[in-house]
Amino acid sequence: MKNSLIALGLMLALTSCNTTGSAEVEPIPGSITYGGQPRTKLTKSPVGSIVQHQFTTQQGFQVEESYVLQPDRSLKLTSRRYLQDTPSGRY
Template sequence: MKHAVIAIFFALTACASAAGGPEPLPGSLTYGGKVVHSPYRPGTVVKNTFLGKFGYRVFETYVVQPNGTLKLTSQSTGPDFLWQ
């Protein structure tokens, strides 16, 4: 049963991300319209990881834009533990 719920969750997440660009979640660096300026050079990839809803780990990738702000380019979720 757990595996079915997880599979449905990932399928729905994939559908939501295919509709458009990823949207910031609570815990994201740019959530709520925050503008984050990075000290890194444009084109640098910045990764962020945080614990999201229901105990799932959220993995995000940002790219530094020419004006120094961060753009969310990808977002995925996974369990916060490994199945043994």
């Protein structure tokens, strides 16, 4: 019973996290667009191109992000995937 109440509480907490109703992925430290758009523009790539980016977070997690090149040549972060469950070098 106690485990069921804890699980219910966690589900309620997680569902209340998205209060804006937006499905946008926000940049984190290490993301290409963290702190704004990059200074250089992708001028030779066609609009709609997908750009992949892999990096390691400050906590040691391997992350893969996907961006789509917009008509104004900016990048829009569309998805993020953590490639491992534990930080690099830690077990």
